[in-house]
Amino acid sequence: MIQALNSALDVMMARDDRVVVLGEDVGYFGGVFRVTAGLQTKFGKQRCFDTPITECGIIGAAIGMAAYGLRPVPEIQFADYIYPGLDQIISEAARIRYRSAADFICPLTIRVPFGGGIFGGQTHSQSPESLFTHVTGIKTVIPSNPHDAKGLLIAAMEDNDPVIFMEPKRCYNGPFDGYYDRPAKSWADHPDADVDEGYFRVPLGQARIVREGGDLTILAYGTMVHVAHKVIDEHGIDGELIDLRSLVPLDIATIEASVRKTGRCLIVHEATRTSGFGAELSALVQERCFYHLEAPIERVTGFDTPYPHSLEWSYFPGPIRIGEALDRLMRE
Incomplete structure (x- = not known):
């Protein structure tokens, strides 16, 4: 990179x-x-x-x-x-x-x-x-x-x-x-x-479906895209993983289409939970996909604490916490 x-x-x-x-x-x-x-x-x-x-x-x-x-x-x-x-x-x-x-x-x-x-x-x-x-x-x-x-x-x-x-x-x-x-x-x-040497653009405001699936939708960006992808594979869930790429402008059309298809939504980000961008995503999904949801929207995030140096790897949304959220969503 x-x-x-x-x-x-x-x-x-x-x-x-x-x-x-x-x-x-x-x-x-x-x-x-x-x-x-x-x-x-x-x-x-x-x-x-x-x-x-x-x-x-x-x-x-x-x-x-x-x-x-x-x-x-x-x-x-x-x-x-x-x-x-x-x-x-x-x-x-x-x-x-x-x-x-x-x-x-x-x-x-x-x-x-x-x-x-x-x-x-x-x-x-x-x-x-x-x-x-x-x-x-x-x-x-x-x-x-x-x-x-x-x-x-x-x-x-x-x-x-x-x-x-x-x-x-x-x-x-x-x-x-x-x-x-x-x-x-x-x-x-x-x-x-696989990156071309010359000029090319990836348009702002256009999310990418990293992995297609029908069981649930996972919204992530940055590092958490890779963590979520690994957890989906380990749990054997047919999850659809969306890399937002751009938070503003946000590709709400891709998010809405996915959640309407799967009926479940998990949001993952490393930032603290309260007022994190996941709260905005949750509200948007709730407003646009309410009648399609089969389970409550889940968020897995960093904790509402100062960043803990010695407990850094516990602070991250890691495979254990994401896996637990996936299991809860699939039981609903």
Whole structure:
């Protein structure tokens, strides 16, 4: 996935000289996860450059660049660091098109590694996606595999509105099945790791049916797509797994069609439960599919606690908790 994201940036910087990459250590060092490796050497220090350690400044400067006509792609090293820039994102980036009666747009893509799985503790592991889905004017995109990572990032960079592009860190080097005691897997030979070298787009707002089925619908995104897929296979359930890919805009048509077919719905995400995006999904499914539901909608999420460093693998929605939810749904 790191290579795919790097390729997307490379392709777009070559196609459009308005694309500018900025952030802490993105230049000479190539980013803390090496997603921007080689870009400064290839495109120069005016197109890919390091910034001071000031998220408010990075995002504020990028918004100014976007309003001026550039297409900046700032990197925030970890999602946990983005909070000092929230006022800039909410009060400026999200509203500039409306406030200016479309005289100004904000074609800004903020790349944000998020989620746990690397023993980063409370300040390197959070999943704050619902903060952004709540704000009108911002798009929120979360890939789960290399192919989608490249295609979605290119689509985000071409979009005329601000996009929060959240990258699940645990998927950078391979799919993640949720088992702590297993070695990390590689993307090698995975069907979603077949990534074209050139330009291609994956449209924003278009979910993907990862696995078709008739027993129940599972809604997931990012890392949890792989965990849920593994649990479905282990339990032998004919589950239909949907990778949302984009939370805003949301492909509600695909969700609705699936739940109407299966009659059951399980929602899985790593973020805390209360006010997590799963609550919005549950409400939408309830509103649109009530008479088709054969069981209550289930959610398996992170707990409503500060992120527990030492208990990280218990905090995750893992195979045990997801499996228990599947069993409950199938008994109804």
